[in-house]
Amino acid sequence: xxxxxxxxxxxxxxxxxxxxxxxxxxxxxxxxxxxxxxxxxxxxxxxxxxxxxxxxxxxxxxxxxxxxxxxxxxxxxxxxxxxxxxxxxxxxxxxxxxxxxxxxxxxxxxxxxxxxxxxxxxxxxxxxxxxxxxxxxxxxxxxxxxxxxxxxxxxxxxxxxxxxxxxxxxxxxxxxxxxxxxxxxxxxxxxxxxxxxxxxxxxxxxxxx
Numbered sequence: 001x002x003x004x005x006x007x008x009x010x011x012x013x014x015x016x017x018x019x020x021x022x023x024x025x026x027x028x029x030x031x032x033x034x035x036x037x038x039x040x041x042x043x044x045x046x047x048x049x050x051x052x053x054x055x056x057x058x059x060x061x062x063x064x065x066x067x068x069x070x071x072x073x074x075x076x077x078x079x080x081x082x083x084x085x086x087x088x089x090x091x092x093x094x095x096x097x098x099x100x101x102x103x104x105x106x107x108x109x110x111x112x113x114x115x116x117x118x119x120x121x122x123x124x125x126x127x128x129x130x131x132x133x134x135x136x137x138x139x140x141x142x143x144x145x146x147x148x149x150x151x152x153x154x155x156x157x158x159x160x161x162x163x164x165x166x167x168x169x170x171x172x173x174x175x176x177x178x179x180x181x182x183x184x185x186x187x188x189x190x191x192x193x194x195x196x197x198x199x200x201x202x203x204x205x206x207x208x209x
Contacts, residue, residue: 002028004067004166005060007078009034009041011134012069012093018138019170021048028169031055031063035078058082065162067129068120069093072105072112075119085123089159092116093129095189104190111184113153126154126163127180131187131195140171146202147173151194153183173201 004020006013009032017032029051032041038054045054060066061082070078072094096105096112107115113127129137131151141148150172154160160176167174177183177194187194 002065003063004028004030004065005055005063006030006032006067006069007034007057007060008067008069008093009044010069010071012129012137013067014044015134015138016067016069016093016129017044017048017052021052022138022140022170029053031060033057033060035074061085063088065089065091065166066123067091067093068116069129071098072096073098075116079119082120084121087122087124089162090120090123090125091129091163092125092127095130097190102190111181112188113180113184117180124154124156124159125180126152126156126159127184127188128152128163128167128174131189131192132198133196136198141173142171144200144202146200147171149173149175149199149201151175151177151183151187153177153180153187155180 006017017030020028020030031053033055034041038056041054045052068090075094092113094112094116096107113125117125150167152160152163152174164174177186186192189195
């Protein structure tokens with residue numbers, strides 16, 4: 001039984017939870033948390049079904065795979081005080097920009113995931129689930145005669161393989177864009193040339209001659 005922790009129940013965090021619940025994968029569950037506490041998530045969990053459980057951020061952070069999707073300015077407080085991640089996988093679904101001004105954060109020449117990694121000491125960070133609008137994450141990725149594309153990047157090959165398998169399990173076609181610093185530049189928002197695009201992978205019809 002695999003339980004995924006979700007820290008952040010905003011647009012992306014709840015869309016990811018919906019994707020897990022929609023697929024209804026046997027043996028795959030999630031604990032979702034936010035800054036207001038489990039009681040504020042009871043209605044969402046009831047809507048999504050028994051595979052999604054409200055919890056504290058500590059409970060979510062204790063899982064082997066943890067997805068973090070929090071407003072950029074609130075990331076330090078959302079992740080402060082948590083125990084070290086000790087080699088566990090943390091999916092960075094964040095972007096250095098937020099409403100209402102949508103002004104890019106100052107990253108001092110680094111990518112957002114490089115900055116994020118400092119907030120999750122000991123984690124194997126994989127960037128994913130950040131470059132599409134939330135409704136495209138929760139919607140059925142089997143569309144347009146193919147599969148919706150989801151990019152990911154990271155420095156640890158085994159962590160990327162695990163996240164790539166998860167992406168496939170919920171129906172997306174995952175594309176590995178390499179190391180964290182390189183791939184992140186391609187699909188972080190703002191500025192990533194591959195961000196926001198709703199790309200579909202379609203297999204060409206083969207004809208036996």
